[in-house]
Amino acid sequence: MNIGQAAEATGLSTKSIRYYESQGLLQAQRQANGYRHYDRACIRRLTLLSRARSVGFSLQECAELLALFDDQKRHSKDVKRAVQHKIAQLDKQLDNLTRMRNTLEELAHRCTGDEKPQCAILSDLSESERPMTFTLLEDSHE
Amino acid sequence: MNIGQAAEATGLSTKSIRYYESQGLLQAQRQANGYRHYDRACIRRLTLLSRARSVGFSLQECAELLALFDDQKRHSKDVKRAVQHKIAQLDKQLDNLTRMRNTLEELAHRCTGDEKPQCAILSDLSESERPMTFTLLEDSHE
DNA sequence: GGTTGACCTTAACCTTGGGGTAAGGTTTAA
DNA sequence: TTAAACCTTACCCCAAGGTTAAGGTCAACC
Numbered sequence A, B: 001m002n003i004g005q006a007a008e009a010t011g012l013s014t015k016s017i018r019y020y021e022s023q024g025l026l027q028a029q030r031q032a033n034g035y036r037h038y039d040r041a042c043i044r045r046l047t048l049l050s051r052a053r054s055v056g057f058s059l060q061e062c063a064e065l066l067a068l069f070d071d072q073k074r075h076s077k078d079v080k081r082a083v084q085h086k087i088a089q090l091d092k093q094l095d096n097l098t099r100m101r102n103t104l105e106e107l108a109h110r111c112t113g114d115e116k117p118q119c120a121i122l123s124d125l126s127e128s129e130r131p132m133t134f135t136l137l138e139d140s141h142e
Numbered sequence C: 001g002g003t004t005g006a007c008c009t010t011a012a013c014c015t016t017g018g019g020g021t022a023a024g025g026t027t028t029a030a
Numbered sequence D: 001t002t003a004a005a006c007c008t009t010a011c012c013c014c015a016a017g018g019t020t021a022a023g024g025t026c027a028a029c030c
Helices: A003-010 A014-022 A040-054 A059-070 A076-110 A120-126 B003-010 B014-022 B040-054 B059-070 B076-110 B120-126
Strands: none
Touching (some): A040 A059, A040 B120, A059 A076, A120 B040, A120 B076
């Protein structure tokens, strides 16, 4: 299997696949012409990468999942812990986005939304006197 | 006001303030010694930037908000529309994260989480035969 | 044999929103 | 006077690739 077919099979871009290789997440065999060759084991790694990325794991975290994947003596509880940790991270992000959303709702609510230039949103965003709750972005510190 | 005080007053870092200036979001006056000087109008712009960033606006979008801020003939409905557009974006992100979270919950649920190496999570992530729903990342295409 | 088009290769620059550090000038206070 | 605490620009760094560029390969068709 060439890289194009591997991409097709896993839903990744060829660029991503090469990038993952450059980051040490997999090693592809080379054919005589220099083309990369992907066997079933490689495709499984790429599938894992594709899916783990799609549920929010960073490449660093994917590397840890792959290490467990490769370890025949792993404990499934370690894998489960990684997943639960990621769930907790997503919960933080969800909470954060929800608070941002609520602030925006409140801003929009206070704006008349007409043809006049007076705008509660711009006032609320720019005036220091206003004691509104402005939620910080921050994807949590890890 | 020097940049340090402006940073203190707005909750931004000095680095961010200089970066915003480099991106054309504001122009600070210079003092005789080359130091930037911030007056009240500048502080209001920075406050707007800080708060707009904290509720999820990109710098590009902040530029649009500032353009409205500067326009004495703006219509408050245009500001409101921008906010509602941002709310819709956040809703997409929330939906996406929620689906990722649900997938992870399902994965965790299927894993025994013990000392054995068999792990439903790793199987689900790596095996092509599995017809699970894997939510794509993607912050929506804008 | 020649050519076209679809592959593949590496390299290098672009993105977002700054963080970190270097190397140096200024100001202030002890 | 000298040290601390400011300020300046300039450079490289991060994730996770996307996007050319410039070129090698391969298969099919004429």
